[in-house]
Amino acid sequence: MSDIAANIDRIRAKLGDRVTLIAVTKTVEPERIAEALDAGVTICGESKVQEAKAKIALVSSRARWHFIGHLQTNKVRDAVELFEMIHSVDSVKLAAEINKWADRLGKTMPVLLEINVSGEGSKFGMKPEDLPAALAEMNKLPRVEVRGLMTIPPAGKDARPFFRKLRELRDAHGLPELSMGMTHDYEVAVEEGATMVRIGTGIFGERKRNEPTE
Numbered sequence: 693m694s695d696i697a698a699n700i701d702r703i704r705a706k707l708g709d710r711v712t713l714i715a716v717t718k719t720v721e722p723e724r725i726a727e728a729l730d731a732g733v734t735i736c737g738e739s740k741v742q743e744a745k746a747k748i749a750l751v752s753s754r755a756r757w758h759f760i761g762h763l764q765t766n767k768v769r770d771a772v773e774l775f776e777m778i779h780s781v782d783s784v785k786l787a788a789e790i791n792k793w794a795d796r797l798g799k800t801m802p803v804l805l806e807i808n809v810s811g812e813g814s815k816f817g818m819k820p821e822d823l824p825a826a827l828a829e830m831n832k833l834p835r836v837e838v839r840g841l842m843t844i845p846p847a848g849k850d851a852r853p854f855f856r857k858l859r860e861l862r863d864a865h866g867l868p869e870l871s872m873g874m875t876h877d878y879e880v881a882v883e884e885g886a887t888m889v890r891i892g893t894g895i896f897g898e899r900k901r902n903e904p905t906e
């Protein structure tokens with residue numbers, strides 16, 4: 693068994709059947725993505741639209757693709773075409789742009805709202821207090837379906853309180869999905885109720901390049 697397949701088996705054993713594994717494939721070559729698919733991965737996460745576009749053309753229909761990075765307005769059209777879900781919507785303006793392109797392309801786009809639970813670290817994500825008003829606006833967009841919340845906790849701190857806060861927010865709004873947990877903290881995220889975890893390094897090993905999200 694390859695390292696990639698063994699890593700996936702070990703992670704899936706810890707996730708059980710109720711948590712969806714998203715294999716984060718940023719900077720990973722198509723051949724190694726194919727190994728992950730052979731080992732049973734069905735959803736890949738990418739954080740850059742351009743990189744994903746090239747890769748999806750090569751790996752294509754064998755995987756479903758989720759967008760997990762920061763999305764710029766001028767990339768929304770491609771994102772709506774390429775991805776099955778966008779995890780990182782952090783403004784009503786971005787949701788409106790997604791709605792516009794989803795309408796033109798004749799689809800409905802499931803999205804998650806990225807929340808900056810801690811108020812520190814990441815410069816992306818909505819403030820928790822802005823969520824109710826944003827949801828009210830987004831619910832008026834017929835081609836955008838808000839399915840849940842996503843967060844990236846600040847580095848170097850215990851993630852548990854941030855995951856717990858995200859779950860409380862999700863519960864308060866009656867949404868189904870919680871995208872939280874990466875390689876170093878996914879077990880805690882699962883304990884706190886994650887429905888999707890996003891794991892790169894734990895499957896593919898250390899990335900050679902550590903580029904900022906676009």
Ligand SMILES: *Cc1c(COP(=O)(O)O)cnc(C)c1O
Pocket residue numbers: 716718739760761844874875876890891892893894905
């Ligand atoms: C890169 C990335 C991940 C995966 O991180 P690992 O530590 O390699 O598991 C998860 N979520 C987002 C948003 C990312 O950009």
